[in-house]
Amino acid sequence: MSEQIQKITVTIDGKTVEVDPGTTILNAARQIGGEVVPPAMCYYKPLKGSGGKCRTCLVEVSKGSEKDPRPMPKLVASCSTTVMDGMEVKNKSSERVVDARKGVVEFLLINHPLDCPVCDQAGECSLQDLAFEHGADTSRYEFKRREFDKIDIGEYIKLHMTRCILCYRCVYVANQLTPNREHGILKRGDAAEISTYIQNSLDNEFIGNVIDVCPVGALTDKTFRFRSRVWYTKPMDASCDCGKCGGKAVLWMIGNEIARVTARKDQYGEVEEFICNDCRFNKKDLKDWNVEGPRKISRHSVISTNHYEKVAPAHTPLLNKA
Amino acid sequence: MENQNIENIQFPKELLDEVQRAVSSFPEGKQKSALIRTLHIAQAHFGYLSTPVMDYVARLLHIQPIEVYEVATFYSMYDTQPVGKVKLEVCRTGPCMIEGAEKIVSYIENKLGIKDGETTSDGIFTLKTVECLGACGYAPMLQAGEKFHEHLTEEKVDALIEQYRLKPVANYMGQE
């Protein structure tokens, strides 16, 4: 049984890659990288069972497999469809996909408040990016938008349900990272909402991660709310000796002050290692941290407009500057 | 409505047995499957599903309260707010609309002086419009408690409102 696993071949938008059996189309696309990667608003690799809901990652399977080359009649969710050997997939090269995705973006936006100018998530919001890349210029929706009151769920987290796109990620976080889930999805259809139902405060040690997994500004860090636009902050990789979590975090600095702490995310916005509330909310002093150096930010991100990497290159002791 | 103090939230023996029967129809450890039935029993007994009632159900079935809230707010038959003793649920979908469900609704509204979703001041009637109840061939219709009243006319509505006013059956299933 020591034989190597037989790799299988899949082609996405004309680019071919070899992957392990059981890989989803989305993850195969991520192995190729670049333009062939479908956007994902609900799928989140570290969270088991996530995905399939937002429908932004729909792709066209133009050839099922080498064995059964028939195309799949419907567009499929690439995050939850596994590849077959010889499968051919169209992402942006399919008109159907581009059209359907535009539709999904419109659906996601019709009840979204579009309050980006006052939203803390602006600049690192997946919905903003999605709408920019795949959406239409204007909305055809002319009715009243869904609204909810903003509520505090615990000392550190603000729930602004009006912005929520019901990706369910925060529910998976509570299910998988905390001993007892205390919030969930209430009601149904377009009245569905994230809630604790009885204004419970969420104070489990790992619940702060719901902020990081939220693709929009529905769950925000109260210690950071309205302090700064993210693109005025400078993210630094840092670590600490934490008994509860791995202590690997990103410090978002304003000058020498820690404005907020988040987990480290990869290029798809997925957390590499979840962090505890203590690290996130309470360690706001540089003495708590061992700063490793500037966080690499994609040059496409608005955050990179700071060009601070040139100012504070890696290995420069940051603490004595400024 | 009923006193909803937490201390008073307790099923009588026969209802606990009913819950137990539901639980035992599922394999060991799958008692959550009895949740929907238990909530029906609770709603019938306590009048509606208040938070203490739902918390009680959660304890009975050894599940988290949020799991009960999620379910209780998903299904349209559950009331998480107080309602009247008799819920008049008028179907208004498809064939019922063709056969004049809207007229029946406004007739009841005028007669009882309440709007869709409201309860009469004496606490007897709640009017609720609902979607298809599976009586399309016998339209228009309404459901009161467990009972289906079909081929409705204004006279029939008069009669059944009179009947329920004299004897307001609880929304409990099975009592006729």
Add this chain to the structure above:
Amino acid sequence: MSRKLLLNNIHVEGIHTYDVYRKTGGYAAVEKALKSMSPDDVVEEVKKSGLRGRGGAGFPTGMKWSFIAKPEGVPRHLLCNADESEPGTFKDRYLMEKIPHLLIEGMILSSFALGCEQSYIYIRGEYMYVLRILEKAIAEAYQNGWLGKNIKGSGYNLDLSVSPGAGAYICGEETALIESLEGKRGNPRMKPPFPAIQGLWQRPTVVNNVETICAVVPIVNEGGDAYAQIGIGRSTGTKLISAGGNINKPGVYELELGVSVEEFIYGDQYCGGIKNGKKLKACVPGGSSVPILPHYLVCKTAEGNDRLMSYESLADGGFANGSMLGSGGFIIYDEDQCIVRNTWNFSRFYHHESCGQCSPCREGTGWMEKVLHRLEYGHGKMEDIDLLWDIQRKIEGNTICPLGDAAAWPVAAAIRHFREEFEWHVKEPNACTTRNYGLVKEKVFEKVNA
């Protein structure tokens, strides 16, 4: 008179009781199966019968059964889908209320065929009084040794119970039904894995409609071949049709598949014609989800052939000029009915019933309802019609479960066939709130590609 296999004894007094049901030949099929057939024999007869799912999709039942995984030591489950909620459909309620033992007998046969020892009937919560009828009948079946341990000395064990829903159309979708039976919100699951591999409690599961399971009784009694003789082509056997709307005799009818639609609407033994001598305007032949047909496509296909009550004939013409047999919820609209209002009514239903899990359905159904409401009440714009078309197009096929399609199809078909009526609502904003448009003009057909 068409032959009856399910409702043949429906008018026998006391048929809902065990004694009368047994006296009229009830449980003979179970006796036969347990004595002289293996589970695979039963599956084989069902395959031979050509029986197709009676819940709406029409998938061959024998094939569905053969997909069930049989891993060693893992229990399997048969679930009966009695969540009948499709507007226009009320046949399952009729069956369960009038002859509950037929369903129980079918459940025993089907569970035996699939090797299930614990089966459930999931019934919509609004049918609570029917649940009580079923529970009484199940108790009778236990007392008489048809359920429980070692049924009639065969060594086969089966426990059967009924579990209610609580008001959610979506739980008629099989994976949502499974979630609901697990005590959760009725959110459909992503497929794969299919229930036949991982269903209830992650165990192999088959979900079948009430009528499908009842049909297994005559199939075992008379043999799959005999059943396949009835009906027409791949539409074998009999089908219950729930007839409602503007007809003289609404109700549940059992007919041999292949009866002409014209006979069904106008025949005295069926609907008995349009009420009050009015003209036929439109027909929804298979429950609210299927495309509506304008009067000129109801009794004839686009090619001018007689349209029949069968899976194939009702679908003749595809979505452009045909519809579907669906769940058999047959709704007739006379000349006084407003298609825009009806479409809005259905749209409101789907909006109300969307579980909210995936974005196109959650957001799109509400949007369609709002636009249709505006059109119906004379506040619409011409562009609204194209907007509606575009919204339904972007929902269809892009959702987790078929509710998205079910919400999209009625809107699409209404616009396709009744566009002039929609336009009239825009052009005549005052008139459209006080009177109805009447019949639409017959279209000249272009050759339709399948």
